[in-house]
Amino acid sequence: RKEVEQDPGPFNVPEGATVAFNCTYSNSASQSFFWYRQDCRKEPKLLMSVYSSGNEDGRFTAQLNRASQYISLLIRDSKLSDSATYLCVFYTGGFKTIFGAGTRLFVKA
Amino acid sequence: NAGVTQTPKFQVLKTGQSMTLQCAQDMNHEYMSWYRQDPGMGLRLIHYSVGAGITDQGEVPNGYNVSRSTTEDFPLRLLSAAPSQTSVYFCASSRDTNEKLFFGSGTQLSVL
Numbered sequence: 001r002k003e004v005e006q007d008p009g010p011f012n013v014p015e016g017a018t019v020a021f022n023c024t025y026s027n028s029a030s031q032s033f034f035w036y037r038q039d040c041r042k043e044p045k046l047l048m049s050v051y052s053s054g055n056e057d058g059r060f061t062a063q064l065n066r067a068s069q070y071i072s073l074l075i076r077d078s079k080l081s082d083s084a085t086y087l088c089v090f091y092t093g094g095f096k097t098i099f100g101a102g103t104r105l106f107v108k109a
Numbered sequence: 110n111a112g113v114t115q116t117p118k119f120q121v122l123k124t125g126q127s128m129t130l131q132c133a134q135d136m137n138h139e140y141m142s143w144y145r146q147d148p149g150m151g152l153r154l155i156h157y158s159v160g161a162g163i164t165d166q167g168e169v170p171n172g173y174n175v176s177r178s179t180t181e182d183f184p185l186r187l188l189s190a191a192p193s194q195t196s197v198y199f200c201a202s203s204r205d206t207n208e209k210l211f212f213g214s215g216t217q218l219s220v221l
Contacts, residue, residue, distance in 0.1 A: 006151075008149070032207040041215075042214070043213060043215050044212055046209045046210070089210075091207045095142070095159065097210075098151070099144075100151050101149055101151045
């Protein structure tokens with residue numbers, strides 16, 4: 001089983017839609033979880049951390065399900081500017097980071 | 110505050126040539142790392158450093174060397190470029206493990 005699996009998409013949604021992505025991980029020792037955003041040909045930038053109790057930042061909600069070993073990202077009221085690739089990231093201890101391949105999102109007017 | 114500065118942005122090499130990708134950060138971060146990003150794959154860790162004078166291998170270290178003589182700089186050397194090293198390279202730094210990564214703007218490298 002791959003260390004991380006992420007639906008590559010693309011997800012094509014209209015403005016104002018709600019869209020959700022999942023990312024599964026295989027290492028139960030994974031300690032910290034993040035979502036990064038990457039615009040075309042740009043560097044990744046942290047979108048939000050993912051906490052066990054779930055957390056929200058404006059239109060974005062992140063959740064962690066340790067039992068099923070996945071994290072999720074929910075985007076409400078999608079904007080054109082949300083079009084990007086979303087990367088899930090896990091830390092498994094020490095300095096070992098695991099990146100998902102990314103989910104591409106296109107928000108259309 | 111410049112953050113992480115990575116140069117060059119683009120580079121074309123011939124097979125067998127060597128070169129150095131430069132990375133510098135001004136945030137006094139102890140942790141620095143190099144990744145490569147290939148289509149359809151996540152970023153893969155090449156080498157990392159937990160402080161000046163300390164480096165270690167990541168997931169895909171073959172063909173690359175690093176050194177960390179100062180806290181600020183972490184150059185990546187390609188010893189003898191191969192077409193398989195055609196990729197986008199990102200340098201990153203963070204204050205500590207498990208913390209937010211700050212990335213440089215990337216280097217698009219093509220090896221012919």
